Amino acid sequence: xxxxxxxxxxxxxxxxxxxxxxxxxxxxxxxxxxxxxxxxxxxxxxxxxxxxxxxxxxxxxxxxxxxxxxxxxxxxxxxxxxxxxxxxxxxxxxxxxxxxxxxxxxxxxxxxxxxxxxxxxxxxxxxxxxxxxxxxxxxxxxxxxxxxxxxxxxxxxxxxxxxxxxxxxxxxxxxxxxxxxxxxxxxxxxxxxxxxxxxxxxxxxxxxxxxxxxxxxxxxxxxxxxxxxxxxxxxxxxxxxxxxxxxxxxxxxxxxxxxxxxxxxxxxxxxxxxxxxxxxxxxxxxxxxxxxxxxxxxxxxxxxxxxxxxxxxxxxxxxxxxxxxxxxxxxxxxxxxxxxxxxxxxxxxxxxxxxxxxxxxxxxxxxxxxxxx
Amino acid sequence: xxxxxxxxxxxxxxxxxxxxxxxxxxxxxxxxxxxxxxxxxxxxxxxxxxxxxxxxxxxxxxxxxxxxxxxxxxxxxxxxxxxxxxxxxxxxxxxxxxxxxx
Numbered sequence: 001x002x003x004x005x006x007x008x009x010x011x012x013x014x015x016x017x018x019x020x021x022x023x024x025x026x027x028x029x030x031x032x033x034x035x036x037x038x039x040x041x042x043x044x045x046x047x048x049x050x051x052x053x054x055x056x057x058x059x060x061x062x063x064x065x066x067x068x069x070x071x072x073x074x075x076x077x078x079x080x081x082x083x084x085x086x087x088x089x090x091x092x093x094x095x096x097x098x099x100x101x102x103x104x105x106x107x108x109x110x111x112x113x114x115x116x117x118x119x120x121x122x123x124x125x126x127x128x129x130x131x132x133x134x135x136x137x138x139x140x141x142x143x144x145x146x147x148x149x150x151x152x153x154x155x156x157x158x159x160x161x162x163x164x165x166x167x168x169x170x171x172x173x174x175x176x177x178x179x180x181x182x183x184x185x186x187x188x189x190x191x192x193x194x195x196x197x198x199x200x201x202x203x204x205x206x207x208x209x210x211x212x213x214x215x216x217x218x219x220x221x222x223x224x225x226x227x228x229x230x231x232x233x234x235x236x237x238x239x240x241x242x243x244x245x246x247x248x249x250x251x252x253x254x255x256x257x258x259x260x261x262x263x264x265x266x267x268x269x270x271x272x273x274x275x276x277x278x279x280x281x282x283x284x285x286x287x288x289x290x291x292x293x294x295x296x297x298x299x300x301x302x303x304x305x306x307x308x309x310x311x312x313x314x315x316x317x318x319x320x321x322x323x324x325x326x327x328x329x330x331x332x333x334x335x336x337x338x339x340x341x342x343x344x345x346x347x348x349x350x351x352x353x354x355x356x357x358x359x360x361x362x363x364x365x366x367x368x369x370x371x372x373x
Numbered sequence: 374x375x376x377x378x379x380x381x382x383x384x385x386x387x388x389x390x391x392x393x394x395x396x397x398x399x400x401x402x403x404x405x406x407x408x409x410x411x412x413x414x415x416x417x418x419x420x421x422x423x424x425x426x427x428x429x430x431x432x433x434x435x436x437x438x439x440x441x442x443x444x445x446x447x448x449x450x451x452x453x454x455x456x457x458x459x460x461x462x463x464x465x466x467x468x469x470x471x472x473x474x475x
Contacts (some may be wrong), residue, residue, distance in 0.1 A: 014426075015400075015426055015429045015430055016396065016400055017397050017400055017429075017430035017433070017434070018429060018430060018433055020392075020393060020396055021383075021434070023432055024385055024389045024393065025383075025384065025385065028385070028386070028389075059425070063420070109429060109432065109433070110429065110431075110432025110433045112383070112433075113383050113384055113385065113433075113435055114383070114384045117384070126466050229454060237385065330408065
């Protein structure tokens, strides 16, 4: 609810005397009252003035109260405004229909001004309480979003890692996560993960995983060993049913070797400087479920200028179109080929633009990393 | 009419009530005019709508007898019967004009 001194009420009735009676009763108690004697005028005032509550007569010529409330609830601007409808005492069907259409209460006609006042007061109180609860929850979720985003490294803070990123969470608490690990001067680790679920617990888990990566992705351990160590901890701390798919890429720019460790994650795309893009499929178990998990590992030679795309399944999967990442990943090859001239830092956003250009919307969180060797 | 008592019942000031009663008389007389025209044209829908309007306003102001009277007229008109409405109209007009005298 807006921060203002007086609350505004819109009264809608084709009977002028009823409107005046409501106006006099409410305005003397400090409410600002708008009046409308027909449906279209009421909707216009509702959009313009955004009243805190609407008193709506059902029986009106032309657009009746049911038509008005239906249109108010269909409009994203006005659908949050509580509506109390005014109806004849014996009309049970009318009352039920009003509730079905989204009204919060009704007042039977003929009404008493003091009853109107009492009901307006109680519904404003309820509305204030509900709105403050929503505001509080939104604020908490925003803090979580900010905390999550602050954990995601920015390309400008890691210029030697030569990567570009696209990150978009569908909800406040995103399920996708990535990290960059500066293992040594010329050795960098790139980690992309997708947690099962998008809840608040998930957002806390990203902090655990980030800490585990920092502890275990060191020159002492091979990439596969690092993932096994992290898995062993996650198996202990993740609650039942929670897991994550992940892809860890370890690039040694001295030996020009790239090692890929996949934990049930979609295949990476390799786009050689001179050549056709190809998928590197490394099947393996997910992280956080089995103590003796097996992760698919591959090492390949790379050349300076080659690009590698690591991404979450939201980029290629569609539940609506029944496309799994296993089949959706193949469609990436042509899209990656089309953007081979795009610089690595802009490539992730360009790739997303091309894949979702035809008016389709992402169904899941998306993270895309493009790494230049 | 005891405006003070009515004001107290409605939770309003006496001045507000006087203004509302004046408004009621004006709108009710206009509605009676509509009823007369409706009866002349044998248009029961118009008669029902105007009776409904008087009924609603009278009920909210606590004019119980007028409310019941207008309600009977509305119900009869909704059934499509406008028989003896001249008597109804005359009675209704007298009741409304009685309010005007105060």
